[in-house]
Amino acid sequence: MRRSSEAFDEFARTPEASTAEGQRELVRLMEQVVEASPRDAHYHGVNASRLAELLGRLAGKGEEWAWDRGVKAVERFLTLVPESDWRYPLYLLARARLYYGRAVQTYDVADIDQALPLIDQAFKSVGPNSGIKGTAAAAAAELSLHRYEATGDPTDLEASRSAALQIGWVRNALSIDRYRGAMTFGLASTWRFERLGDPEDATSAVAMVQYAREIAQDMQRPDLFDSVAHLGGIAYRALYEVTRDPTHLDTAIDNYQSTYDATDEAEILARAQALDNLGNGLAARFDARGDMTDILKAIKCSQTALRLLPDDEVGLRAVATRNLAAGVLTLCEIDGVSEDDVGVGELIQEVLTRTDDLLREASVPETPFDPARSASRLNETEAVRLLAVQATALLHLAVRSAEPLPALERALRVLSQVRAHWEQPYITSARYALGGISQRRLPEVYVGALLWRAQLAPDPQPWLRQAFEVGESAKSRLLSVQVQRLAVDPPGEIDPDLAEREQLLLAQLARLEGQEIRHLDSLAPDPLRVYRMQRRAELTRELDDVWARLGQSSEAAADYVALRRGTNSRWAAIAAARSDIVVVSLLRAARVEVRASPTRLITLVRTRGRNGTVLLDEFRNDPTPDAYRRFVAEVPADRGAGARDETWSRLLAPVLRRLGEAVGPIDRVVLSPPTYGRGLPWHLALERAGWHSTNAGSPSVITLPSLTMLVDSATTSGLRWHVPVNAAEASGIDDPDGIGEGISAPRLIDASPAQGPPVVVGNPTGDLPAAEDEAIAVAQTVGVEPLLGGAGTREAVRNALTEASIVHLAAHAVTDTDDPLASRVKLADGDLTVNDLLGGYVRSRIIVLSACEGARGEPIAGGEVLGLAQVLLRTGVGAVVAGLWRVPDEATAHLMKAFHSALARGCSVDSALHEATTRIRAAGWQQPYYWSGFIVVTGALE
Known part of the structure; x- marks a missing residue:
């Protein structure tokens, strides 16, 4: 077996191996390795997997014979032993590797989804200390990581890390599988760091580099050191982002250079990737130290990598093109750089040519990119990143041109393609980058480009209006979508069955989004969270289909669907x-x-x-x-x-x-x-x-x-589907473990604005006598009995939120800057928190949060702001009146009485608050501290 394996390895390093005939020879040599392996040994199954993956990779490159040969090979392997035999799971893994090999080339997630259940079957069919269990876990980790690379779904990233950790629990795991697990966990940690910025991920990645190097040394496998050095470069680069210590960058660059130097010239892909990583490290060191030599070397590395990469390596070419663009765009922004010396204009044109070629070859459509309806060979994230790179390069070209308009207009067309992407609510993504521009900065670039276009236009107004709409649509995306969906009924002429299905899907999505916000502090791959992510994707796809059918009904239905999608400029x-x-x-x-x-x-x-x-x-x-x-x-x-x-x-x-x-x-x-x-x-x-x-x-x-x-007024009426975030809590059952989150309990509720009498709560904690006086005065104004002291319970307030037209809370409230979900109103028998309100349905027309800072909110992941006022809007409240700071009791009582008096006379909420502030200023509280602390937050104009 050793001789056959050495023959394979030796031929794989020759230039002939990359030719069509050479690839057939590689397959023949690997088949000899498999045949030479003792069938009663673990390594027969391992080598069967190597053969299957090789055939899968060739099939992914268009060699149909390889797929047929691979299918026959794995089917034959599975007949060698009965399912009860200890070796059978190894051949299941071989079948999985066939699909994996093709997926590496095609980014076809369907192949990975075929492979993962086979791996899971192998994992579950052996004992806890079986070496096969470790092999299966390593395969699952690698496959899940590749799936993440294709989809950008954070669930896949967490699944990869979780599978890699499983190897540590397998007593008899092979050293090579421990090595694979360490490498996969380390790489996943660096990608997780890129996504979330958690310093622990960077330190974990460096620790995995050291662990993998130790395993390779113990196995006496110097051939693995190059891969360790590759990961070491990435890991130390991440560690630099945490520490800002340039010596970590030096270590990363040394690792990258070592990887490149040790890579055989015949291994074209490996050399190209090593060059790309080296260029990344050099670019980062330029940012740290400002040495122009580093950025010029980085650009040269990317150019060389692109020359090496074959045309069919679309994904790798996309990454290298982005890195080239990052270097060129950095060069564009350096003061004092002579374009004649470094050829900036030519470099920009090279970036544009390469992005054009890639997008055309990958069949990315010249419309807002929709991966579900595209035949693109690039995954969604990579395609959008390339488009963002192209837009940025075009803007730099426009700046350098005597006639900027052609490049500027083309940049605007490209930015319009990616607009739909950045407007998606990335709830769990605190950090997300597109082509060197952070996701939150890209709208700023688009707005800036529209303003520049307005300057160049005889009539700037159409461009200014578009800038207005683009800029506002990028703000508070998740909250905007939720409020719009609550506020408007579908037109009467659409199919009632479709309308009901849409409402149920929206309710289920609102539940899942509420659960996701609840668990922002963790990306642990617990089963419920994995289910939520998968279920959300399924519901979104079904909702898109429902909307497509609804939108064909009439012009009014098309407008309604645009509003539901969040693309309406109503x-x-x-x-x-x-x-x-x-x-x-x-x-x-x-x-x-x-x-x-x-x-x-x-x-x-x-x-x-x-x-x-x-x-x-x-x-x-x-x-x-x-x-x-x-x-x-x-x-x-x-x-x-x-x-x-x-x-x-x-x-x-x-x-x-x-x-x-x-x-x-x-x-x-x-x-x-x-x-x-x-x-x-x-x-x-x-x-x-x-x-x-x-x-x-x-x-x-x-x-x-x-x-x-903003809408004309809240028009929701009749019955509507609602799904609580936690079914147990909604039924009044204590659920500290969150078991009720796994239960979907749709129910029809009355969605029309509540018509019940106002509810006024005062001093529920017994330590705010002035708040009690305020509540009594307000209650007299609106003609109800107040709930004072111990009567202001959580149940009383919850009932009020669904039945009372107006709810006035004169109570302590706390904005928690560390944990926005813990922001709360303090009541007689406990706190009513943002977490409690998430996923509820509140029918009150107006809620007043007096004696507190309820208008304040804190940023959460994805750029949303979360606080009492914001979450109340999300649950359906028409308007919230709340404070930006704690206003003295006497002034607040006077203001609130005047406010409710104005409401009773029919004033709009904002007009009533304005009248109230005018009155208390006239009564002697002229300093802004006393009267300007309350604001109105509402999207429903009266």
């Missing part, structure tokens, strides 16, 4: 149609018309009336982080209102003042702030900047996380 039409409001958007946008593309804060205002225009102004830099820091120090401070000179609004005033003068008198403003400005009282900032109403006062202001949440 809010823009509302803004144009309503003469009593203006909508204001504050967006971060890249200045793409200059080389470094710095980020600025722009303000877009859609003026009232059907022929209204979009006004544009900008801050050179984003002042909101500094404004918020100053505001916290100057206004909401118990040590004395007005004790400090206010400077926070001065940072915002110049731009807001110019816009206010252009808008003129206006009674209502709907405003969507930038991320860092969500804690600011924008109604106060507008007043300070001179905005005024038609009666010479200040306008009322509605604050929204995104203008895409």
